Amino acid sequence: MLAKGVKRKHGEMEAGEAAAAPAAGGSPAPAAPSDSLFNISMLKLHQSLRHVEPNLRYLVLVANTLRRIQDQMPAEAEAPPPPPGRPPAAPEPPAGPGAAGCPDRRGRPAPEDELLLSSWDASLCASLPGAPEGAEPPGPARPQDAAPPDGEPGGRPDAPRPPHPFFGSLELLGSTGSLLEDSLEDIFEDIDTSMYDCDVWSPTSLAGFKAFSGADEEGEDGGRLDMNDLDYLMDVLVGTHAL
Amino acid sequence: MIPGFGNLMQDVLWCFSQVKGTIDIGVTEADIISTVEFNHTGELLATGDKGGRVVIFQREQESKQQPQRRGEYNVYSTFQSHEPEFDYLKSLEIEEKINKIRWLPQHNAACFLLSTNDKTVKLWKVSERDKRPEGYNLKDEDGRLRDPSMITTLRVPVLRPMDLMVEATPRRVFANAHTYHINSISVNSDYETYMSADDLRINLWNFEITNQSFNIVDIKPANMEELTEVITAAEFHPHHCNTFVYSSSKGTIRLCDMRASALCDRHAKFFEEPEDPSNRSFFSEIISSISDVKFSHSGRYVMTRDYLTVKVWDLNMENRPMETYQVHDYLRSKLCSLYENDCIFDKFECVWNGSDSVIMTGSYNNFFRMFDRNTKRDVTLEASRENSKPRAILKPRKVCVGGKRRKDEISVDSLDFSKKILHTAWHPSENIIAVAATNNLYIFQDKVN
Numbered sequence: 001m002l003a004k005g006v007k008r009k010h011g012e013m014e015a016g017e018a019a020a021a022p023a024a025g026g027s028p029a030p031a032a033p034s035d036s037l038f039n040i041s042m043l044k045l046h047q048s049l050r051h052v053e054p055n056l057r058y059l060v061l062v063a064n065t066l067r068r069i070q071d072q073m074p075a076e077a078e079a080p081p082p083p084p085g086r087p088p089a090a091p092e093p094p095a096g097p098g099a100a101g102c103p104d105r106r107g108r109p110a111p112e113d114e115l116l117l118s119s120w121d122a123s124l125c126a127s128l129p130g131a132p133e134g135a136e137p138p139g140p141a142r143p144q145d146a147a148p149p150d151g152e153p154g155g156r157p158d159a160p161r162p163p164h165p166f167f168g169s170l171e172l173l174g175s176t177g178s179l180l181e182d183s184l185e186d187i188f189e190d191i192d193t194s195m196y197d198c199d200v201w202s203p204t205s206l207a208g209f210k211a212f213s214g215a216d217e218e219g220e221d222g223g224r225l226d227m228n229d230l231d232y233l234m235d236v237l238v239g240t241h242a243l
Numbered sequence: 244m245i246p247g248f249g250n251l252m253q254d255v256l257w258c259f260s261q262v263k264g265t266i267d268i269g270v271t272e273a274d275i276i277s278t279v280e281f282n283h284t285g286e287l288l289a290t291g292d293k294g295g296r297v298v299i300f301q302r303e304q305e306s307k308q309q310p311q312r313r314g315e316y317n318v319y320s321t322f323q324s325h326e327p328e329f330d331y332l333k334s335l336e337i338e339e340k341i342n343k344i345r346w347l348p349q350h351n352a353a354c355f356l357l358s359t360n361d362k363t364v365k366l367w368k369v370s371e372r373d374k375r376p377e378g379y380n381l382k383d384e385d386g387r388l389r390d391p392s393m394i395t396t397l398r399v400p401v402l403r404p405m406d407l408m409v410e411a412t413p414r415r416v417f418a419n420a421h422t423y424h425i426n427s428i429s430v431n432s433d434y435e436t437y438m439s440a441d442d443l444r445i446n447l448w449n450f451e452i453t454n455q456s457f458n459i460v461d462i463k464p465a466n467m468e469e470l471t472e473v474i475t476a477a478e479f480h481p482h483h484c485n486t487f488v489y490s491s492s493k494g495t496i497r498l499c500d501m502r503a504s505a506l507c508d509r510h511a512k513f514f515e516e517p518e519d520p521s522n523r524s525f526f527s528e529i530i531s532s533i534s535d536v537k538f539s540h541s542g543r544y545v546m547t548r549d550y551l552t553v554k555v556w557d558l559n560m561e562n563r564p565m566e567t568y569q570v571h572d573y574l575r576s577k578l579c580s581l582y583e584n585d586c587i588f589d590k591f592e593c594v595w596n597g598s599d600s601v602i603m604t605g606s607y608n609n610f611f612r613m614f615d616r617n618t619k620r621d622v623t624l625e626a627s628r629e630n631s632k633p634r635a636i637l638k639p640r641k642v643c644v645g646g647k648r649r650k651d652e653i654s655v656d657s658l659d660f661s662k663k664i665l666h667t668a669w670h671p672s673e674n675i676i677a678v679a680a681t682n683n684l685y686i687f688q689d690k691v692n
Contacts, residue, residue: 052335
């Protein structure tokens with residue numbers, strides 16, 4: 001740990017966290033290391049979320065570190081400028097401790113989030129179980145000032161912060177199992193399948209058909225359908241058409 | 244003192260034995276070793292790599308003519324365990340990298356091992372074939388079918404010796420049970436079940452049943468936005484088939500008893516060391532994240548590895564570890580750089596020796612460290628081609644932290660952070676260690692007197 005007032009060399013920037021920690025005497029700790037740490041963390045978070053299946057451990061550790069950094073940053077500090085090289089359209093990070101890529105005050109989602117969400121239909125999001133009420137797609141479109149749920153570990157009562165909207169998109173990414181099991185019918189419910197809904201193809205009638213053809217399998221021909229079977233099959237097909 | 248057990252570290256001199264892998268400067272990503280594991284007798288040594296391959300080495304019989312060559316390990320079997328897969332629903336490629344290999348105890352001539360990538364666990368049977376039947380009646384030696392009407396006499400096929408062939412066949416595939424990335428597998432002491440752990444869930448499997456598994460731990464929050472902690476490693480107790488531990492990214496260990504309830508979300512014991520306020524930094528949580536957890540062979544202790552230390556916990560004491568060993572504390576002042584280049588997220592493993600008296604873990608610059616729990620002495624050794632003369636004694640290495648650097652020392656700033664020893668293994672009963680250095684596997688043995 002560095003004593004306050006000691007002139008630091010560039011090499012000592014390694015102990016950047018010492019500079020960012022609030023000094024007891026209120027000495028002017030330079031905010032630069034903290035800013036760069038903040039920017040680096042934001043970048044890491046963005047890059048991680050770009051993956052279809054981000055490394056959860058990495059993501060959680062970076063997000064938690066970002067929270068720590070933001071907690072230490074002076075509350076009235078202006079939003080730090082985006083790191084050089086980023087597209088000018090990138091929104092300023094909000095002054096409050098928000099998650100990476102929170103929409104700016106006008107509520108536009110960050111370009112990265114649009115990329116993330118563009119591959120998902122909003123209606124698809126809405127139909128999934130566990131999707132938020134009001135059928136809004138998860139992500140930055142959520143109200144920014146939603147108070148964190150009580151159960152959030154480490155939540156600070158004096159500085160309510162919006163939940164990280166990006167982890168909501170993980171809900172989508174992570175719920176492949178439930179997508180298949182519960183929601184497949186919902187997804188396709190607007191497709192008209194009435195012309196294919198006929199009793200002939202119901203399992204019971206098919207079972208009967210199988211039983212009928214099964215009787216011939218022990219024959220010498222080894223299961224080849226004879227003319228009677230083919231006639232029956234044609235009747236079935238023609239019968240469907242007649243409907 | 245049992246021969247072969249190094250109870251006191253000062254008695255052990257480690258020597259180079261073998262190195263496997265190419266010397267090429269350009270390493271293909273697929274050849275990077277991602278897991279190393281001895282089987283229960285130490286006769287077999289398995290490695291998995293990023294390309295999804297498993298290579299099994301077998302220790303050759305010791306010969307009286309060459310007592311110095313104490314049983315070298317030679318390639319026994321090589322097979323492709325996992326292939327890259329494409330998940331069409333999510334439009335993503337599932338890596339074939341082998342995350343973990345775990346052996347099953349051997350009951351007959353064949354050996355079985357579990358290997359896993361991010362999503363799928365497979366049970367492989369490795370068996371030998373050194374005889375083949377000859378003299379079939381219905382087909383000739385080329386395999387062509389003979390006309391039954393031409394056969395006038397019958398003969399009994401006989402088994403004739405053939406060149407040894409080692410076959411690896413996948414016996415079970417345990418798929419579609421993990422939404423997140425599998426980080427651990429552990430065989431239960433009942434030898435009927437095993438568990439697989441991903442970032443948020445742990446599943447219990449029966450070896451015979453592949454189409455279902457029991458979920459025994461689930462830390463996924465109802466709202467993923469509340470996610471602040473993931474599971475990093477899990478292991479069954481070596482003797483109590485109802486007990487297991489899992490570690491988290493927040494540096495905690497939970498011990499669970501499966502008899503208590505079907506879903507072990509409530510731990511039976513909770514191990515956490517209070518944070519040292521003088522060492523607090525932005526990176527405190529990251530460096531406290533546990534990368535490996537291992538029960539001692541006795542089952543009395545649990546060892547955990549976080550970024551800078553190895554800790555030994557007594558199962559009866561939850562509030563702090565029994566022992567803490569500094570692996571490379573000189574990195575504490577470099578955490579910012581290591582965060583920038585992502586090295587701070589490296590996951591080092593740790594291992595016990597057979598008698599639980601010495602623990603070993605890897606570091607950077609191809610260094611690895613051993614700590615003797617009895618004498619409290621430690622040593623830093625290096626896995627390098629320069630020290631690769633047969634039976635060459637490994638010289639202890641030292642990292643110079645500040646001030647004048649001695650001739651043999653290396654300064655912190657000269658360390659090569661791309662050369663990391665993440666995976667090591669210790670023979671179950673002898674002083675033989677396997678150390679994976681990127682694409683090379685080093686085998687070291689203690690000096691034969």
